Amino acid sequence: xPNILLVEDNEMNRxxxxxxLIRKGFDVEMAVDGQHGIDLAKSRQPDLILMDMSLPVVDGxxxxxxxxxxxxxxxxxxxALTAHAMTSDRDRAFExxxxxxxxxxxxxxRLLEKIGALLGRGGGVRSAAD
Numbered sequence: 001x002p003n004i005l006l007v008e009d010n011e012m013n014r015x016x017x018x019x020x021l022i023r024k025g026f027d028v029e030m031a032v033d034g035q036h037g038i039d040l041a042k043s044r045q046p047d048l049i050l051m052d053m054s055l056p057v058v059d060g061x062x063x064x065x066x067x068x069x070x071x072x073x074x075x076x077x078x079x080a081l082t083a084h085a086m087t088s089d090r091d092r093a094f095e096x097x098x099x100x101x102x103x104x105x106x107x108x109x110r111l112l113e114k115i116g117a118l119l120g121r122g123g124g125v126r127s128a129a130d
Contacts, residue, residue, distance in 0.1 A: 001025055001027050002025075002026050002027070002047040002119055003026070003028075003044065003046045003047050003048075004027070004028050004047065004050060004115070005028075005029045005030075005031065005037065005040055005044065005046035005048070005049045006018055006021070006030045006049075007030075007032075007034065007049060007050065007055065007060065008031075008032070009032050009052060009054075009056055013052070014030055017050065017106065018030060029046060032056075033055050033056045033057035033058065034055040034056075034057055034058030034060055034062060034063030035057045035058045035063070037049070037051065037058075037063050038063050041067055041073050042072055042073055045072075045073075047077075047119060048078075048079070048119060049067070049077070049078045049079070050079050050081055050115075051063065051078050051080055051098070052082070053080055053081065053084070054082065054083070060081075060082075061092065062096075064080070064093075064096040064097045064098055065097055068096075077100070077118040077119075078097065078100075079111075079115070080096075080100070082101075089101075100117075102114060
């Protein structure tokens, strides 16, 4: 069962995303700030990270940079999640080292496709909204 680290400070977003991911068969770890996300990524070595970019302590941009600069965690795919949908925000996420980018509110089927692609499952993740 793939392990996903969800780094999200908003309790409602954390709850909604974690419940949906668990229903799809993922094991979900959660962090509420960027530093906690870095620490969990190093200790748990998740298969994928969903990273909110507007986080307390260490923001998602700097947390991703730190993870991608560390040989122990640079291989872990990171999907940026942000309410900022400007092209410059997308570019900034890729410059920070994110492997993909998605906007909030999350379109569940699109996010599942991105997770599946990064985990090498392609169409293996069902995209039915639940």
